[in-house]
Amino acid sequence: MTIRTRFAPSPTGYLHIGGARTALFCWLYARHHRGQFILRIEDTDRERSTSEAVQAIFDGMAWLDMREDEGPFFQTQRFERYREVARQLLDAGHAYHCYCSKEELEQIRNEQLARRQKPRYDGRCRTRSTPRVGVRPVIRFKNPQIGQTTVNDLVRGQVVFENNELDDLIIVRSDDTPTYNFTVVVDDLDMRITHVIRGDDHLNNTPRQINIFNALGAKPPEYAHLPMILGPDGAKLSKRHGAVSVMQYREDGYLPEAVINYLVRLGWSHGDQEIFTREEMIRFFNIADVNKSASAVNPDKLLWLNQHYIKTGDPDRLAAELGWHLTRIGITATGAIKLAAVVRAQAERSRTLKEMAEASRFFFEEFTDYDSKAAEKNLTFETLASLHETRVRLAAIGEWSAPAIHRVLEDTVAALGVKLGKVAQPVRVAVSGGGVSPPIDITLELLGRECSLRRLDRAIGWIEKGRC
């Protein structure tokens, strides 16, 4: 039997970290077993579903490079099929029309709550034989009233529910549209889903779905309920706390491989291993290693992983992404400086590509003012001589390269009888405008002879004219 999993988001918002993790586990499980991964858009709630959200889900999945083998399927395009199955259930006596008004339902509910009971439909229309005129009925599933339904969850183990805890849920609304618990069953059945991997919040729905499968004479799929993901503060994930679109991570300068690697370790582990290639994730992924308890997102760890992938990633590929970020902060990197070289120079001091872009600004455009603290310390009358000396020696270099520049710096240091820092730091502030940059020889090489000398001259002139 080939394994078939599905990711079935409802398009009522963007794809966030929790959804992405669910999708990842479904995708990994399918890949691991050489099965199929199906994407299904659960858009039966026409009020809240939007095409923008559908697109956002596609974008997020594409960015994270999780491709579906089948789909995307849209439930709104399968209404005929749901009607057919509802009819089947009705004919077999597994479902019935319910004419209760919302007011009536509300009253039942209030009474139950007053009696400290769990609110549920009391099944009063089960035995109704005549329609109520002028009322468009809903269709309810006739849930077994006795016995138990057991969910053999691959993560939780055996979970037993009393059938009398489950009420007769509505499967078709009065406007003839199907509801979630019904469409899921029909789809999982039709799409031959073998493993339903989804969020913990669906565990309570599972016995109802199993009962519908049973009524249809079908075998339910296997289930695996994943623990929730919490915000950094341990509170429920909300828009204020980490529940941002995965595409926001791109904008913030994260690499998809970092996000994926971060996500895979949320609720799953393979011994002590932290860094996984895609191939390793696929090879090692196993539901038995999925945790039961909820986990909080840790932004620092994501940052660490992101930097790891920046440091170890292909500079040429990263260069393209850096270009995108530079453009976003208004820099058009069309000059002679190769982005891949900037990536190499900045990788170990950038946790995100956004940081890298910002820290690399001075490579691509002139700065207006010196960082006051850095200039205060390094562009002074005391450093003037060393700056001048360095400038003269630099100008005499034959081949403008980091090793040659490095030799010049060392010669200058020897000639002046000072430490390297005394020479390098003023140069750094002169050419970058601030106190932070990649190693000075590399920085100068990247900047080029013309730009480096010009900025050195500018700094020397600035000091001579009284530092203003």
Add this chain to the structure above:
RNA sequence: GCUCCCUUCGUCUAGAGGCCUAGGACGGAGCCCUCUCAAGGCUUAAACACCGGUUCGAAUCCGGUAGGGAGCGCCA
């Protein structure tokens, strides 16, 4: 309220009755390296929610307590 689920360092986690003086990772602290910032190396503090039971022996099994979460829609 009712039903169901969960509980190891601050966080992610290892741990399948003796391998546990509870391991790794992020973050923290300290040291080293160093032209800045980093990166890197080394060291270090830090947890089995609680109470009972089973057992020669429990983080691991059982029961209870506490705390947290989810569900209880003509939402998904």
